[in-house]
Amino acid sequence: MINTTEQESNYTQLDELTVGELLHHINQEDKTVAHSVEKAMPQIEALTEAVVEKMKAGGRLFYIGAGTSGRLGVVDASECPPTYGVPFDMVVGIIAGGDGAIRKAVEFAEDDFEQAWKDLEEYHISDKDALVGIAASGRTPYVIGGLRTANEKGLVTGCIVCNADSPVAAEAQFPVEVITGPEFVTGSTRMKAGTAQKLVLNMLSTTVMIQLGRVKGNKMVDMQLSNHKLVDRGVRMVMDEIQVDESTASDLLNQHGSVRKAVDAYRSIHS
Structure with a gap:
């Protein structure tokens, strides 16, 4: 069975549409994303509560992913220190292929089941920490292998995927499945799936930081004064x-x- 994120777009002959038509249709598709996230709220809450518990006890939060999913994890992690004044190693984003893959795709980096844990070990990851795998397809070997080993080592594990009943979700103790459906450009999961993942990451890290006391009232009282x-x-x-x-x-x-x-x-x- 083909993943819903890989199914044929609901639109045809995109190359014959006007700029206005393209923008309108993309916007119509984007409007569905927040509703898809809303359906996953119980899963998001369960994952967030588990991460909060770990981090209140002194643990860290790690993200792993490949391609767009990996980049989104790196972005979310990198924004926590300036926004909330936390140490740079409290929330860590790791992308398959290393930091160079943030700008330029590294061929077949996502296909290695063993590499994610090797990358995580550089940070002395332990059962005090939480690991969230990010994979729109839910099939990325890099993420599956990382979660599998993390489970064996006693970590709390979660994931953010955009297809139902995926191998990645099967490995996660706290799976978040946001089913976004076919993309406007067939298979381009940087679009709706990527937007959904960004929304979930915003919710997760923001709620964690508030629970850790890094917001007072509604203000970022610990933000870095960097500009x-x-x-x-x-x-x-x-x-x-x-x-x-x-x-x-x-x-x-x-x-x-x-x-x-x-x-x-x-x-x-x-x-």
Whole structure:
């Protein structure tokens, strides 16, 4: 049986359509993705709760994948330190073929059942950690092998796939199956499937970070102040939180390096 992500597009003669028609049809397909994610909410919740439990106990979160799926994991992991001020090795994204595969596809890298665990061992992964395999097809050997070994080693394992009853999901303790259906361009899983995976990753990592106390109210109080935009945002956050003027907020932020530390320092003096 052919995977739904590989089934024929619902549209034909794409090369004869106008720009406007192409954009409209792509948008119509994209509108279905959030509904597909919604159907998987119980699975997403179960995976997230398992990851939160591990990370509250000091564990880390690892993503493995190939191609677009691997890149999405790398992106999600790389955004956690600047957004939430966590160490760079708390959430780790690994792509088949190594970091060079982020920009340029590495032929047959995804077909090695053994390589994922070898890549993970470089980070001294252990049963304290959680591993999420990302594979639109649900058939990627790199991901299957990594999850299989992780299960043998006692890790919590999950996955994000876009086909039902896949080998990847069978290996995961906490599978997330978001069934996105045929792609607009037949088989191009960077489109709807990739969008669905990005949505699930957003939900997973954001919820984990909030549960770990990295958000106060609705603010990123531990964000890295790595550019002028973020510094300006941090100043406004300090002003709003402790009701001081812009100059005072800026001085506090410069002195303490984060919104949380600036606010806590001010309150310790003025309480």
